[in-house]
Amino acid sequence: MRYLIRNAEAILAQGISSSATDLRIADGIITEIGQGLLPQEGEQQVDASRSVIYPGFINTHHHLAQSALKGIPAGINQGLGEWLASVPYRFWPHIDPELMLAAAKMGLAEQLRSGATTCADHHYLYHLNSSMEMEDVLWQAADELGMRLVLCRGGATVQGSHKGLAKAGVKPETLELMLQRLEQTRSRYHQAESNAMRRLVVSPTSLVHSITAEDLKQVAAYARSHDLKLHSHLLEVGFDEQQAQALHGCTAVEYAQRCDWLGEDVWFAHLVQATEQDIQLLSETGTGIAHCPTSNCRLGSGIAPVVAMEKAGMPVTLGVDGSASAESGSVLQEANLAWLIHRTQQGPDATRLETVLEWASDNAAKMLGLDALGALAVGKAADLVIYDLNDYRFAGVHDRQWAPLMCGEPMRIKASFVNGRQVVEGGEVSGLDTEALQQDVIEGIQRLYKKVDA
């Protein structure tokens, strides 16, 4: 499909004069950005008046399974350790493929409606006897909705300290099984291209708790032999640091280095507890962060020092995290909160809107190795979002190009495109039966409680 988008109030394009109002898409690529572009034969026209055009956001840390685990009563006022036991580890071993599919579609749809076009999902529902169907449905959901999926393949090779898994009769995978299944996924789904719709990332659930040092080295070697990136949770709370000191006699970040888990091909979710010394080692090695401010607020974990990380040259990006601890499920909310929260501690020039936009788009594209994405420029992939400002809420906004990031949710999206294909139209995800989806989630949760309570 070819499109000509016209009359936008602003296009947040790279290296283009701010007077540009029009953008042309052909064969999945942005072919022209300018003013007064004339329609060509066969093009579909999209009117973007009273709208602004953003690059599609790239969410670098999520857990789609948790879209069906929002607001679990026991976990509402708990910190990470207790919350893990009473929410994800209590429920995930009982999620069936039908509910996983519904949760994935819901989570992806929520992200699309917030302005995202790529989701890096940290999917950890693997165990010794788990079915590959639990993973296949994620690829299926992303394919149906037309969103780019980076599957950060989680899992564990040690039992860990969470009794919920043992109680559910769930045993961890062996290293051999994890590697064998990774290879199966890689050969079936992974695309290496810079505009890939499907990517695989090697991502044991927790760097410190899910896997041994030797296994970490083995999975890192596997990833690097196939040019796959590496991702995990690290330093969300102080427990990782305590365990690293107690078990390995070094800091958690030094432990990561010893296990070959630092580098330009690695990023960690959270890093809330990173010290100055940690930031130095992370930045020297080019290791990145998925900053997840909503989840960190929700679980009372703290505020990650991303302003210092940015200054030190670390790749800073934004993640929503799972909706069991970030019920909003919105990348726009993360960007808005990331803009605000550091100012409370460091003053009103700590975070600029331009910088936060880079975290949510260009930085993330580079970190994931999806270089064709992340910016609006001629030759880049047509992943873009038209935010609709035709609402009294925005009538008083003066610097209108920043309205979505400054004003935050609720925002209505007139249209979004992924790889030049329209995926959101008039605020809704194209082709998605939302009534049927709601019903699938509700029924799936009813089945879930029967198994959890059994």
Ligand SMILES: [Zn+2]
């Ligand atoms: Zn997470």
